[in-house]
Amino acid sequence: MTFSFRLRKKRVNRSFLGSFSLFALLTLFGAFMILPLVYAVNNAFKPLDEIFMFPPTLFVRNPTMNNFVDLINLLGNSWVPFSRYIFNTVFITGMGIIGHVLLASAAAYPLAKHRFPGKGFMFTIVVLSLMFTPAVTAIPTYMIMSWIGLIDTYWAVIIPAFSYSLGLYLMKQFMEQIPDVLLEAAKIDGASEYRIFWSIVMPNVKPAWLTLIILLFQILWGSDGNGFIYSEQLKSLHFAANQIVQGGIARAGAAAAVALILMSVPITLFVFSQSRIIETMATSGMKD
Amino acid sequence: MQNWLSLKLREAKANKHSYILLAPYMLLFTIFTVLPVLISIVLSFTYFNMLEFPRFIGWQNYTRLFLEDDVFLIAVKNTILFAVITGPISYIACFVFAWIINELSPKLRAVMTLVFYAPSISGNVFFIWLMIFSGDRYGIANGLLIKLGIILEPLQWLKTEAYVLPIIILVQLWLSLGTGFLAFIAGLQTVDGTLYEAGAVDGIKNRWQELWYITLPSMRPQLMFGAVIQLTAAFAVADVSIALAGFPSVNYAAETIVTHLIDYGTTRFEMGFASSIATVLFMIMVGTNILVQKLLRKVGE
Numbered sequence: 001m002t003f004s005f006r007l008r009k010k011r012v013n014r015s016f017l018g019s020f021s022l023f024a025l026l027t028l029f030g031a032f033m034i035l036p037l038v039y040a041v042n043n044a045f046k047p048l049d050e051i052f053m054f055p056p057t058l059f060v061r062n063p064t065m066n067n068f069v070d071l072i073n074l075l076g077n078s079w080v081p082f083s084r085y086i087f088n089t090v091f092i093t094g095m096g097i098i099g100h101v102l103l104a105s106a107a108a109y110p111l112a113k114h115r116f117p118g119k120g121f122m123f124t125i126v127v128l129s130l131m132f133t134p135a136v137t138a139i140p141t142y143m144i145m146s147w148i149g150l151i152d153t154y155w156a157v158i159i160p161a162f163s164y165s166l167g168l169y170l171m172k173q174f175m176e177q178i179p180d181v182l183l184e185a186a187k188i189d190g191a192s193e194y195r196i197f198w199s200i201v202m203p204n205v206k207p208a209w210l211t212l213i214i215l216l217f218q219i220l221w222g223s224d225g226n227g228f229i230y231s232e233q234l235k236s237l238h239f240a241a242n243q244i245v246q247g248g249i250a251r252a253g254a255a256a257a258v259a260l261i262l263m264s265v266p267i268t269l270f271v272f273s274q275s276r277i278i279e280t281m282a283t284s285g286m287k288d
Numbered sequence: 289m290q291n292w293l294s295l296k297l298r299e300a301k302a303n304k305h306s307y308i309l310l311a312p313y314m315l316l317f318t319i320f321t322v323l324p325v326l327i328s329i330v331l332s333f334t335y336f337n338m339l340e341f342p343r344f345i346g347w348q349n350y351t352r353l354f355l356e357d358d359v360f361l362i363a364v365k366n367t368i369l370f371a372v373i374t375g376p377i378s379y380i381a382c383f384v385f386a387w388i389i390n391e392l393s394p395k396l397r398a399v400m401t402l403v404f405y406a407p408s409i410s411g412n413v414f415f416i417w418l419m420i421f422s423g424d425r426y427g428i429a430n431g432l433l434i435k436l437g438i439i440l441e442p443l444q445w446l447k448t449e450a451y452v453l454p455i456i457i458l459v460q461l462w463l464s465l466g467t468g469f470l471a472f473i474a475g476l477q478t479v480d481g482t483l484y485e486a487g488a489v490d491g492i493k494n495r496w497q498e499l500w501y502i503t504l505p506s507m508r509p510q511l512m513f514g515a516v517i518q519l520t521a522a523f524a525v526a527d528v529s530i531a532l533a534g535f536p537s538v539n540y541a542a543e544t545i546v547t548h549l550i551d552y553g554t555t556r557f558e559m560g561f562a563s564s565i566a567t568v569l570f571m572i573m574v575g576t577n578i579l580v581q582k583l584l585r586k587v588g589e
Binding site: 014015018019022023025026029030032033034036037039040043051052053054055056058103104106107109110111114115116117118119122125126127128129130131132133135136137138139140141143144159160162163165166168192193194197214215218227242245252255256259262263266267270271274275277278279280281282284285286287 | 296299300303305306307309316317319320321322323324325327328381384385389391398400401402403404405406409410415416417418419425426428431435462470471473475477478494507508511512513516517519520521524526546549550553554559562563569570573574578581
């Protein structure tokens with residue numbers, strides 16, 4: 001998977017005015033994108049009187065950890081301990097990611113590299129499923145969940161995540177660029193298809209793993225149970241966060257703290273995996 | 289016919305391992321995606337309240353939806369408004385910013401990619417916007433406008449019909465530089481560099497010509513992928529509407545097809561009727577997507 005990014009040489013056909021206005025545009029909209037997040041980060045460290053100060057300020061003046069202490073106290077007194085919400089979210093996210101990466105990779109391999117009856121049809125319905133939102137199928141999904149007894153368990157969120165279609169799609173597109181010679185050589189050496197999948201294909205698609213991981217992380221980390229989970233002790237961190245946010249003014253500090261915790265984890269993950277994800281996305285295109 | 293069938297069967301047998309590898313994923317995909325779509329279409333022709341067995345009532349749900357349900361028409365209007373505004377704008381924004389970012393040095397490029405991608409990845413924390421548009425004067429929007437003397441009293445941003453839609457569109461756009469944006473960044477980095485050199489020889493004078501004649505045609509596959517992602521997101525507006533405008537929103541100003549569906553599916557338990565809403569949404573989304581794919585395929589041909 002040698003994917004050499006060509007660093008383009010400086011070319012002459014660049015007008016200064018054009019560059020200047022484009023970068024001005026980039027800066028302006030970059031500020032629009034990042035300022036709300038900067039505001040959220042600062043709010044987490046503001047003492048309560050600064051959060052409710054007129055005129056409101058973007059940056060914190062007297063940073064304090066009080067909001068985090070508040071948050072811990074608040075959740076320490078709650079019926080379900082805070083650590084339980086964290087465990088729930090981590091468990092759901094972790095299991096969902098492991099299952100999805102394994103199942104989607106296993107399915108992507110034959111779709112990318114084999115020829116067999118029904119392949120075109122299967123891939124077409126997966127692409128079709130990218131074209132509508134899961135809200136469309138919420139009611140029947142609920143019925144199916146209750147038939148197989150998944151309601152009010154972690155698995156109601158985890159198992160559907162296994163078959164997330166964007167992950168399969170990206171993995172399949174990425175696997176297509178594995179050279180066939182590599183697979184042929186292994187076949188001649190007598191390796192079974194399963195062995196080829198596990199010891200040749202899988203190690204070669206590590207960038208795509210990371211992409212699937214982060215996409216699924218995004219979905220599962222922010223999940224509040226999708227309406228399938230009722231028991232308070234099974235609910236997610238995001239659900240607890242929403243409860244705090246709805247607490248209004250008295251909870252504003254704790255809400256800012258929990259927002260910071262929620263957003264810092266996926267952003268950190270992305271910072272460390274960015275180049276791998278871009279590499280995967282390079283193959284994301286839809287071919288005719 | 290018989291020959292063809294036995295040939296296919298033999299082919300299938302020879303590829304047993306392919307099916308075995310596909311089976312676990314496809315089984316779950318069928319249970320949680322294919323089957324629900326089919327059930328939803330069937331239920332849309334029934335009266336179903338989760339207690340009694342569904343009763344077939346023909347097209348009644350659909351006639352009620354389009355002829356009697358005024359709120360649904362508001363929902364359709366809003367959904368189309370969101371889709372028509374946020375769909376194309378977010379699509380173009382994804383491309384334009386990816387294109388500008390691609391001109392930067394690798395380090396700066398990584399930073400700017402993060403800046404633009406961060407909102408969409410930050411785990412649904414769009415409730416930040418609740419603090420920005422809060423109805424008291426401590427919210428950033430009110431505070432700033434009062435300070436500047438443009439308004440004298442805080443505005444109830446999220447409780448005023450006229451402001452709700454634009455704010456949701458704004459937040460939706462803020463969240464929309466996601467997977468499509470990354471695909472464009474990646475696509476731009478893989479455009480064959482020799483094409484640009486050849487283009488310069490062939491008389492391409494400036495970056496705009498280069499964009500139009502070389503970059504866009506080389507990126508057609510990514511452009512089509514991005515279109516699906518952005519369009520689907522544009523039609524699915526619901527979470528942001530519920531989080532910011534409440535549910536139901538003031539005078540249904542922020543009702544979308546999805547929130548209407550949630551209303552009938554989870555509050556009123558009219559599952560047959562809700563399924564007809566879902567089916568209409570399904571048709572609109574898949575139909576528009578396929579249409580746009582056809583159009584994009586024509587670009588540059």
